Amino acid sequence: MVTPPVVLTIAGSDSGGGAGIQADLKTFAALGVFGTSVITAITAQNTLGVTAVHPVPADVVAAQLDAVLGDLPVVAVKVGMISDPAVAKVIAERAGDLPNLVVDPVLVATAGSRLGEAGVVGLLLPYARVVTPNRHEAGALLGRRVETVDEMVSAAAELAALGPRAVVVTGSELALDVLHVDGGSTLLRGEPVATGNNHGSGCTFSSAIAVRLAAGDAVPSAVAAAKDYVNRGLRGGASWRLGAGPGPLDHFGWSA
Numbered sequence: 001m002v003t004p005p006v007v008l009t010i011a012g013s014d015s016g017g018g019a020g021i022q023a024d025l026k027t028f029a030a031l032g033v034f035g036t037s038v039i040t041a042i043t044a045q046n047t048l049g050v051t052a053v054h055p056v057p058a059d060v061v062a063a064q065l066d067a068v069l070g071d072l073p074v075v076a077v078k079v080g081m082i083s084d085p086a087v088a089k090v091i092a093e094r095a096g097d098l099p100n101l102v103v104d105p106v107l108v109a110t111a112g113s114r115l116g117e118a119g120v121v122g123l124l125l126p127y128a129r130v131v132t133p134n135r136h137e138a139g140a141l142l143g144r145r146v147e148t149v150d151e152m153v154s155a156a157a158e159l160a161a162l163g164p165r166a167v168v169v170t171g172s173e174l175a176l177d178v179l180h181v182d183g184g185s186t187l188l189r190g191e192p193v194a195t196g197n198n199h200g201s202g203c204t205f206s207s208a209i210a211v212r213l214a215a216g217d218a219v220p221s222a223v224a225a226a227k228d229y230v231n232r233g234l235r236g237g238a239s240w241r242l243g244a245g246p247g248p249l250d251h252f253g254w255s256a
């Protein structure tokens with residue numbers, strides 16, 4: 001086999017396996033890249049919720065980053081859960097070594113637990129090639145409500161003005177996302193999937209974007225491919241039962 005591209009996720013661990021680092025590494029494996037990981041926090045979590053969060057100290061995050069970047073040829077990076085400003089600073093200081101940086105603002109888990117702060121995630125926006133908030137996260141970053149499609153369009157443009165080269169405000173169950181890139185906005189319409197199993201959809205989406213950027217795609221085609229991959233994962237997992245709450249996606253096409 002030829003040497004695969006190396007992609008890095010900097011994120012929190014979800015013990016339930018559906019979101020966070022676990023969703024990211026599954027996405028990387030499914031899409032044919034070699035996944036590496038820097039863990040920012042350990043969460044005790046399942047499909048019903050989060051029962052404990054243990055942040056990893058900033059110096060240990062820095063050591064993980066240096067270990068990966070000092071040895072492996074990372075070509076794209078996804079950032080998920082960051083709850084500590086000192087960890088955001090460690091990442092920002094190494095931004096020059098983090099190509100194709102996709103930042104997924106993780107603020108609240110599906111079941112309602114707080115996992116991050118808008119003020120901390122905001123520190124990373126200037127370094128991002130792509131930022132992928134859902135409507136709620138976009139609203140938290142801007143300090144107002146973002147609900148309608150018009151509000152998603154203006155939020156994407158305002159977030160782009162904070163420094164990232166592109167912004168995707170995702171519409172969750174609407175399957176309608178707004179992409180802002182190169183000064184213009186595009187509506188991305190997907191096929192809505194009727195499913196309760198959406199735990200980790202945002203993690204999967206941002207990781208899949210990083211994979212396509214690693215392959216050299218421009219942002220619009222990377223985002224379109226990621227949206228398609230998430231849609232297949234949601235459809236595949238729509239009728240399985242993994243846990244009593246919102247379950248994970250089918251990352252590997254097992255249900256196809």
Ligand SMILES: Nc1ncnc2c1ncn2[C@@H]1O[C@H](COP(=O)(O)OP(=O)(O)OP(=O)(O)O)[C@@H](O)[C@H]1O
Pocket residue numbers: 019110133134135170171172173174175176177190191192193194195198199200201202203204205227230231234
């Ligand atoms: N039920 C659905 N049917 C079709 N597409 C969906 C559905 N739910 C989410 N998506 C798509 O999945 C992608 C991820 O966006 P989503 O808004 O779910 O992320 P998120 O809310 O950040 O996820 P998370 O719950 O992991 O935080 C987007 O392209 C969105 O349109």
Ligand SMILES: Cc1ncc(CO)c(N)n1
Pocket residue numbers: 011012013014019020021043045080081106108109110115199200201202203
């Ligand atoms: C660790 C972690 N990261 C991200 C999310 C968002 O889905 C989650 N629930 N848990």
